Amino acid sequence: MDAHKLVTPTTSSEWESFHRIRREVLFEARGQFGVYDSQHTDDRAPNNHPKLLVQNGEHLGVVRIDIEGRVAALRRVAIRADVQRRGHGRALLNLAQRFAQDAGCTQLVSSVASEAVPFYQSFGFGVAQERALGSSGRDSVFMTKRLGGGSAGRYTPGVAAET
Numbered sequence: 001m002d003a004h005k006l007v008t009p010t011t012s013s014e015w016e017s018f019h020r021i022r023r024e025v026l027f028e029a030r031g032q033f034g035v036y037d038s039q040h041t042d043d044r045a046p047n048n049h050p051k052l053l054v055q056n057g058e059h060l061g062v063v064r065i066d067i068e069g070r071v072a073a074l075r076r077v078a079i080r081a082d083v084q085r086r087g088h089g090r091a092l093l094n095l096a097q098r099f100a101q102d103a104g105c106t107q108l109v110s111s112v113a114s115e116a117v118p119f120y121q122s123f124g125f126g127v128a129q130e131r132a133l134g135s136s137g138r139d140s141v142f143m144t145k146r147l148g149g150g151s152a153g154r155y156t157p158g159v160a161a162e163t
């Protein structure tokens with residue numbers, strides 16, 4: 001079993017997987033059809049980094065890491081429905097955290113769907129501030145994790161991210 005990798009989509013197959021996973025998991029599975037915009041300008045902003053989680057050539061999940069100063073926001077985190085609850089989400093957060101730390105960030109933040117709160121908590125995130133509605137119009141919870149402290153998933157330079 002190869003290690004997980006977080007790659008920037010470049011090929012048409014990678015971009016197709018990136019948008020399909022987002023559309024199916026974050027929109028259609030929540031009853032929102034014909035809403036997802038694969039041409040959104042936020043996905044091309046210079047400090048926003050779309051990433052695809054890959055293992056053994058399989059496209060498993062997605063995240064966009066938006067960096068502003070020392071804060072990295074994890075946006076639109078999703079694992080393909082048929083491979084959830086097998087540790088891929090945790091691997092994705094580990095690699096996203098490592099990417100953020102390599103970029104000099106000291107904090108991760110995310111607006112989290114209420115059903116995903118335990119997943120983020122299991123990775124060392126805490127609830128920072130309740131928000132009535134997230135950007136997707138669904139109930140969401142604003143969560144943060146300070147980096148470099150010793151909480152779960154901490155990145156140690158020179159050691160591959162735990163997958």
Ligand SMILES: CC(C)(COP(=O)(O)OP(=O)(O)OC[C@H]1O[C@@H](n2cnc3c(N)ncnc32)[C@H](O)[C@@H]1OP(=O)(O)O)[C@@H](O)C(=O)NCCC(=O)NCCS
Pocket residue numbers: 025026076077078079080083084085086087088089090091111112113115116118119120122
């Ligand atoms: C949330 C999501 C990204 C988690 O990815 P995953 O690959 O399924 O999660 P993992 O297998 O890595 O889970 C790691 C740990 O997180 C916790 N966890 C994950 N999903 C959970 C859930 N639905 N309820 C409670 N705990 C959960 C558990 O502690 C789990 O460990 P365990 O399986 O040994 O109990 C994925 O399930 C998903 O894409 N869900 C739908 C979209 C979504 O909610 N995205 C987040 C938007 S903010």
